[in-house]
Amino acid sequence: MIKNNKYYNYKTAFSLISTLLFLWLLLSDSRPISKIHNALERPVVRYHFMQNERIKPKDTKLTIVYIDRQSLDTYGPWPWSGRQLTILLNRLINNGASVVAFDLPLSMPEENNAQQVYDWLKKNRSLNSRTSRALKRAIKHFDYHGQLARRLKHQARQQNVILGFKFTNDHIISTGHLPPPINFENKITIRPIHKVSSYNGNTLNIQKSMLVGGFINLNSTHKTPLYKTPLILRYGTQIYPSISLQLARNRLLNNKIYLRSASNDSNFITGINLDESWIPTDQNGNIIFRFQGPPGSYPTVSAKKIISGELLPSVIQSKIKNKAVIVSSNVPHIRSGVKIANKYFYSSAEIHANIVSSILSGQVFSKPLHLQHLDIWLLVFTGLTLGLILPGMKPRQLILVSGLFIFAWLIYHSTLMSSLLYISTLVIPILLIICLSLFHYLSSQDSVKLRMLSALRVIQDRIPLLSPIDSSQSDKESISQEQSTVMFVNIQNFTEISEQLNTIELNKLLGLFSTPISSVIMHHHGQINQHIGHSILATWSKRGNLSETMDHALDAALKIRRIAKTLQLASIKKNLPPLEITVGINSGIIKTRSLTWQSRLTCGQAVDSACKLSDLSGFYGVNIIVSESSRNASPDFYYRQLDTIKITGLAKPITIYEPICRTADIDLCEYYELQLYNRAMEYIKESNSKHAISFFSYLHKARPNIVVYKRYLDKLHTNAMNNKKTVHNFSD
The missing domain is CATH 3.30.70.1230 (Nucleotide cyclase, GGDEF domain)
Known part of the structure; x- marks a missing residue:
């Protein structure tokens, strides 16, 4: 026979294994587990949008200029000539834009038609001095790419233009050129920051003219959901900022930037400091931002209306003056957007605007390192404690204890967590509690126990004893x-x-x-x-x-x-x-x-x-x-x-x-009935048949279904008792 304590040991083992499994789910960064985390967080994002559907940003210091289909129909397909981009940039700067950020890489060099004519005539020796002078003037006039580069170089002194470039992880050949990397004032390990393998940058002339740039990626890898986007990425041994971080730096008039880490762990990034302003991030440099409202919350202007001068100066200034302008496109094949919560479609520029607004308004969610460590210890404590106290509990007690643990996690999460987007740190412990409670409840039921017993019987019939009893052994060894x-x-x-x-x-x-x-x-x-x-x-x-x-x-x-x-x-x-x-x-x-x-x-x-x-x-x-x-x-x-x-x-x-x-469970009626019965038995011992018959008659009348009352009453009536103590001989 299996010892009873061994029978219950498997419950504790199951609790320990379950705790380790859920701890791995909480800490793992693998692709399948990240998908589970994102699936858990997706309903919270949907709820967040439902609550903020009609909310508009309070202070919209951002304007989006779209290269829309109307602009493409008027000025041709993308990429545009440097002439249109120069006009667009000039009019934005002249109308008071505080900073202009291009959410599009300028990676295609533009050919100069006058230069091509000049080279062809020179090659065929058909070029005279007069034609040469005229073509050189034409080359300078039609050098729209150079004009844009010179305009950017002029604005570089004021650092109010930010060029965008794109990182990729497709292991393709990189194109274009990157801006200078970001220089942090402090030294810190860059290992936790996500690494990229290639890029699509701007042309050499454009990039040389403008030293300020930022990547336009919304997601660093497949693991990060949209509301968790990178502020910094690593290419090689250098760190590059996002266009959103560069816009925030410009708005905060920041010159110095620091990487902030945990006090005792330099490998764990906790945020980015822009002088006195702190932007909390996760350990990989991702920011968890808050969408400020539904799509269309930020003012937009068509690039065609600005270039053509259709808008009155007062109208342009009301939309642009003293504001950060993001130049982007809402045409899918140029710059794709993202659908959020299966309902809201945001363009990439709107997402950058939401990130910058979250940084400037301080609505960036964070989770300190000590809370992450506390999550781990509390999960282990929950699993081990339930594994020790749940076995043997009655169903009501089991439900009560499990409910108290779930309530404690809800209080902890709502009190100490600053973001509902950390829902996975709440769901995983609750799932562990439910799993352990359900297991202990089912294991206490008859069906589960008897299935195990039946299985043991089958094993008993089919497997001989590991150490069979030898008939030659002494009785002391075989009989206990x-x-x-x-x-x-x-x-x-x-x-x-x-x-x-x-x-x-x-x-x-x-x-x-x-x-x-x-x-x-x-x-x-x-x-x-x-x-x-x-x-x-x-x-x-x-x-x-x-x-x-x-x-x-x-x-x-x-x-x-x-x-x-x-x-x-x-x-x-x-x-x-x-x-x-x-x-x-x-x-x-x-x-x-x-x-x-x-x-x-x-x-x-x-x-x-x-x-x-x-x-x-x-x-x-x-x-x-x-x-x-x-x-x-x-x-x-x-x-x-x-x-x-x-x-x-x-x-x-x-x-x-x-x-x-x-004794604690008896009711009053049973107690008095038992007292009457004991008194009747005392009368039998005292040979007081009259009183004994009286008591047993009353008891039998009140409880006719109790056989012992009837038997004693019959024996008393027939005078079958010869001794004070009734003794029945019982044999095989």
Whole structure:
């Protein structure tokens, strides 16, 4: 037989393994796990947009200039000539734009038609001095690319133009040129920052003219959701800023920039300092920003209207003066947008505008390092604590404890976390609590326990003992002796019942009996020694004191008595004879010998007495009978004295009792009935038949279903009692 504590050890092991698994889910940065985190956070993003759908940014110091389809129809496909870009830039600067950021890389060099004519004539020796002078003037006039570069070089002194470029991870050949990397005032490791493999930069002349630039990527890798976008990325050994970070630096008039790290961990980035302003980031340099409103929250202007001069100067200035301008496109094949929460479509410029607004307004979410460490320790504490306290709990207690842990996590998350977007740090512990609670609840149910028991029986039948008992071994090695409480559970009148049923019906009846009874015994820490057809022999070995083991046995017996009525109805519904279950309990010294991996041979006077008490239960019309020694060992129960009997093999008669309930569970009616019964038994001892008959008549009239009242009343009426103590000879 497998020890009971071993049976419960697997629950603790499951709790430990589950805790480690969920801890890995919380910490892992692998692609599948990141997808799970993003899936958990997606409903929160959708809820966030539903709450902020009608909210507009309070201070829109940003304007978006779109190269839209109307502009492309007027000035040709992208990339545009430097002439249109120069006009656009001049009019934006002249109308008071504080900074202009290009959300498009200028990577295509522009050919000068006058230069091509000049080169062709010179090659064919058809160029005279007069034509040469005219063409040189034309070359200078049609050098739109050079004009744009010169205009950018002029603006570079004021640092109010930011050129965009794009990083890629496609391992393709890089094109164009990059601006100078960002120079941090402090030295810090760059290993945690996401690395890129290639880029699409601006042309050499354009990039030489303008030293300020930023990447236009919205996502660094496949792992990051849209609302978590990088502010810095690494190419080679250099770090480059995003166009959003450069815009924020310009608006904050910042010159010095620092990388901020955890106090004791230089590998863990916590944010970026722009002089006195701090932008919190995660350990990879990603910012978690807040969308300021639905699409269309920022003012927009068509590039065509600015270049052509269609708008009045007052209208242009109202949209542009003292504002940061982002030049982008809302045409998909030029600059694609992103759909958020399956409802909102944002252009890339709008996303950059939301990032800059979040930085300037301080609505950037952060999670300090100490809270991330606290998440780990609290998750481990939750898993281990539940693994220790949940086994053996009743369903109501289990639900209450699990609910308290979930409530504690909700309070912790809502109090200390600054962002709902960290929903995965809340969902994972709650899933762990639900998983452990569900497992412990199901493992406490009859079906799970009995499936395990059935599996062990199959293993027992198919696998021989690892160390079979050798008949040559001495009795001391093969037979053990211990003080135990013995329970014998039996189906009354089983011989008559078995003759009425066929094999299939008999198997159903035995399954209906053995499954719940075995579960109750194991739940109350008992060992099932043997299944003997229609009977179950169980023992409770003495561990601390006899009273503790007897309490477990009596609790199991009372539970069996409660479910016996349910089993009776269930057997009738299945067109089977009603089950009458009897229980006998005794305590004493027993001898055991292991037969197989699971079962043991148990014998001794205590076993014989328990078996005979179970058989005698039907005579007295009760479900449970315990011996006098068992009653004395467990005083925390109320008992009804049944009789004093003589059992073959015992020198002296013993008094037998029926356990009623625990002393704390008895109700007032049962208490008074028991007092009347005890008084009637005292009259019998005193040979006062008149008063005894009076009391038993009253009890029988009030409770005609209790057989023992009727038996004593009949014996008193027929004067069957010759002694003060009634003794029945009971033999095999």
